[in-house]
Amino acid sequence: MANLKTDTKKTKAQSMGLHSEVLTGKTQQKFFNPDEAENFFYWGTHDVDFNKRTELDVKDMDCKQANEKIDRLMSEGYGTIVIKNPQGKHSLGVGILNKLNLIFEGSLGYFGVGSIDGPIVRINGRVGWSCAENMMAGKVVIEKNAGSCFGAAIRGGDLICKGSVGARTGIDQKGGSIIVGGDAGAFTGFMMQRGRIVILGDVGINLGDSMYDGTIYVGGKIGSFGSDAVEAPMTKNDIEWLNRKLKVAEIGNNFDVSKMTKIVAGKKLWNYDALEPTEKKGAI
Amino acid sequence: MCGIAGLIHRGKSSNVGEELQNMLQALKHRGPDSTGYALYANNDGQNFILRFKVGENVGEGSTSVNEDESVYDERKKLVDKKLSELGATIVKEDRLTPYSYRYEMKYDKDLMEFSKALESIESVEILSIGKSLELIKDLGDATAVSERYGLNKVQGTHGIGHARMATESGVDIKSAHPFWGYPFADVSVVHNGQLTNYWNNRRVLENKGMRFMSECDSELIAVFLAEKMRNGATLEEGMKESLTGLDGVFTYFVATKDSLGMAKDTMAAKPLVLYESDELVAMGSEEIAIRSILPQEIDTYDPFDGEVKVWQI
Numbered sequence: 153m154a155n156l157k158t159d160t161k162k163t164k165a166q167s168m169g170l171h172s173e174v175l176t177g178k179t180q181q182k183f184f185n186p187d188e189a190e191n192f193f194y195w196g197t198h199d200v201d202f203n204k205r206t207e208l209d210v211k212d213m214d215c216k217q218a219n220e221k222i223d224r225l226m227s228e229g230y231g232t233i234v235i236k237n238p239q240g241k242h243s244l245g246v247g248i249l250n251k252l253n254l255i256f257e258g259s260l261g262y263f264g265v266g267s268i269d270g271p272i273v274r275i276n277g278r279v280g281w282s283c284a285e286n287m288m289a290g291k292v293v294i295e296k297n298a299g300s301c302f303g304a305a306i307r308g309g310d311l312i313c314k315g316s317v318g319a320r321t322g323i324d325q326k327g328g329s330i331i332v333g334g335d336a337g338a339f340t341g342f343m344m345q346r347g348r349i350v351i352l353g354d355v356g357i358n359l360g361d362s363m364y365d366g367t368i369y370v371g372g373k374i375g376s377f378g379s380d381a382v383e384a385p386m387t388k389n390d391i392e393w394l395n396r397k398l399k400v401a402e403i404g405n406n407f408d409v410s411k412m413t414k415i416v417a418g419k420k421l422w423n424y425d426a427l428e429p430t431e432k433k434g435a436i
Numbered sequence: 437m438c439g440i441a442g443l444i445h446r447g448k449s450s451n452v453g454e455e456l457q458n459m460l461q462a463l464k465h466r467g468p469d470s471t472g473y474a475l476y477a478n479n480d481g482q483n484f485i486l487r488f489k490v491g492e493n494v495g496e497g498s499t500s501v502n503e504d505e506s507v508y509d510e511r512k513k514l515v516d517k518k519l520s521e522l523g524a525t526i527v528k529e530d531r532l533t534p535y536s537y538r539y540e541m542k543y544d545k546d547l548m549e550f551s552k553a554l555e556s557i558e559s560v561e562i563l564s565i566g567k568s569l570e571l572i573k574d575l576g577d578a579t580a581v582s583e584r585y586g587l588n589k590v591q592g593t594h595g596i597g598h599a600r601m602a603t604e605s606g607v608d609i610k611s612a613h614p615f616w617g618y619p620f621a622d623v624s625v626v627h628n629g630q631l632t633n634y635w636n637n638r639r640v641l642e643n644k645g646m647r648f649m650s651e652c653d654s655e656l657i658a659v660f661l662a663e664k665m666r667n668g669a670t671l672e673e674g675m676k677e678s679l680t681g682l683d684g685v686f687t688y689f690v691a692t693k694d695s696l697g698m699a700k701d702t703m704a705a706k707p708l709v710l711y712e713s714d715e716l717v718a719m720g721s722e723e724i725a726i727r728s729i730l731p732q733e734i735d736t737y738d739p740f741d742g743e744v745k746v747w748q749i
Contacts, residue, residue, distance in 0.1 A: 237731075239724070239727045239731060240722070240723035240724045240726070240727040241724065242722075242724075258733055259723060259727075259733070259736070261722055261723050261724055262722065277733060278723070278735070278736050278737070280707075280709065280722065280723055281707055296735060296736075297735075297736070297737040297738065298738075299707065299709065299738045300704060300707065300738060315737070316737065317738075318704060318738040318740070319703070319704035319705075319740070319741055320704075335740070337704050337738070337740045337741055338702070338703065338704050338740070338741040338742075339703070339704075356704075356740055356741050357702070357741065
């Protein structure tokens, strides 16, 4: 994400270019115009230097203290931050909106690295429920297992778990990629709207239940399909994309992606034809 | 939302009282109303441990009616008289709070008849009967309850505990967890979730002679499992039947004198994090509970939907 600033700090909405939004008709969004980049201020971001590295021991901090300290370090220009002793604390590393190398030497609790937009995060442990919820961009790699609601409502970026994940992985997903090296629980891809989920192992019952759109790839056994989730043929593009993504994700060496099962929405639960042309174009 | 925690040492004893206190205190934010422990202590196994209450804690936040302490003394006398009539011999007695007691006693007859007779006395409730089970529950957080009952010195093999946020019933001891698996000695249950077919199941089980002491939906699990075991099912078989017999969302733990089990509903709607090694199994609603006794880096995972597991000491 660009880190562009003006001298004058406006309100958050004004700074993000939303002040001229015209709320008419079904399609209401007015997208950011790159020609006006010099006027764009992304509130809460910092210019950091990846070569400037530091360590932070959060053993005796609560999550608010730890997050404030991370923010302070970023404001001082540190671009690589190693967090020691996270010890399963909740809500660590949330709301980071700029580029950053963030490394956790241990496990996180609930809502770890939620609402991030750009950092590259490596977690050398496990994560609890709702890891990377609402992630916009960046890359998160978890070396061990993850809890339920993994990647809930993510909109972009790559979210990777090398171990297994719990139930409702990718619930309400709106974009980006979720890649899991192990198994996934029930209701994976529940109500997902866009993006892709890749599970190399088995998945539980009700896979893709009530999904609007998006694609799920499963390498192992499927407990059962959810409402309106249907199998689709694998294409050459699917195979190329999967091979590329697994390489980026550092998992699945020599995994034969051509044998994976591809699941998409049957689109019987909603009236797809009622979409406006611009919305149809946006749907994958 | 409630927080639950459990641990079992395999092949050795440990300070389970202090360990469980630390785990539950780490989960305090999930349930500040009451805390309960079911500890499986290193007792000599000769006598029954009877824990019962003759009134309620009417401290801050309680929904119970205030009673004069002299009423408790009268009820205690009635309990002693009833025990004598039942043929039980009291070996040792401790009054832990104005309203709760711990008796060591000799008794060799039917526990269901024993329990019915004792609980026929007004406001008397058996919290647990067992030869190793020490079930303690009261209002307050884990540390407060532990200090009130001197639990941090209890040595034993395993235990389960609960930090309660009252949603379905009142803030009182009778609605607090764990629940004893009446009428089985040494069986206890803690639960996180909501059961939606509580009344249907309760009516059926009461018609079969099972007893409910509260209107807390979680008590159903203990009674449901006890009824299955009364009819010859193993603990694990009963737990597997509970996945379809109980409707709603749940993660629960059950403990017996030599085992610890967990079950998770088929929607996996309630959290559970589990650590498992050859020496120790520790689990809780959140990883921070496990970290309170195992601060070093360890491998943990979330059990999947519909999973049932049982470990032996």
